[in-house]
Amino acid sequence: MDYKIIATILTNTNNARDALDAAIALATRMDAHLDIHIVSINQNSMAYDLSGMATPVVATQTKDAIAERDKLESWLQDRMQPEVVRWSVQAAMVQSLVLGNYLAEKLRFCDLVVLGRPYQDDPEMAGLVENCMFIAGRPVLMIPKGGSAPEPRARVVLGWNDGTEALSATRAALPFLRTASETEICIIDPPRHGPDQADPGGGLAQFLTRHGARPVVNVSPETKGSVAEMLLQCAQDHDAGLIVSGAYGHSRLREAVFGGTTRSLLENADIPILMDR
DSSP, rough: OOOOEEEEESSSSTTHHHHHHHHHHHHHHHTOOEEOOOOOOTTTTOOOOOOOBBBBBHHHHHHHHHHHHHHHHHHHHHHHHOOOOEEEEEEEEEEGGGGHHHHHHHHHSSSEEEESSSSSSOTHHHHHHHHHIIIIIOOEEEEETOOOOOOOOOOEEOOSSHHHHHHHHHHHHHHHHOOOOOOEEEEOOOOSSSSTTTTTHHHHHHHHTTTTTEEEEEEESSSSSSSSHHHHHHHHHOOOOOOEEOOBOOOSSSSBOHHHHHHHHHOOOOOOOEEOO
């Protein structure tokens, strides 16, 4: 089964193009509806003076946020005019403190969110991705700058550690895994004690096969670098077009801060990454 509702979020014209193009391509290929959310993030909208009036700085920032939102709406109408995909748009100015709550409400009925990859040249993107996954609870496909949507027959590298996050990401990625020419299950330094110790990845491979995927299990000791480096090397060795991985944050109580393997992947991958928590 394909994704049927795909969403993307535009906060400025600089980060809009690659992710939007990828979302359009996927929605067209899968006959999905595309939900486009224009979100102007007001960073300091809670700052007021003693009389309860917004300070001049906040007033200026609010004016700039409205102007950016209007600019995005105009740009989007021109961009979408030649497209035949079914799409809709919602535009809003959102206080940064409630961005997660806003996205949780707007994204709860979508199957996949397509965004730009964080840690490139947009400081807002990491926060958007974190809110989408850890608060809105949606899987996110991240597109590197200059990148595009994974091709239908592209190989996939799936980072597997038998954890809940990895399984969530695997389930979320099934529409890609079913059409991939091969899914490389990359297991790095598997635990010596556990339910899969005799056959690491065997249960996952059976699960994927029954869903129509073509899995290959690759078990490696952690001797050639970090987990992120080994996943990226595996993707390069197999000419993969997509990496699938669980997402891990330091805090689940507030906006998550990516660290370790997750952040390293997001900083260095030059192909799309699909993550879920």
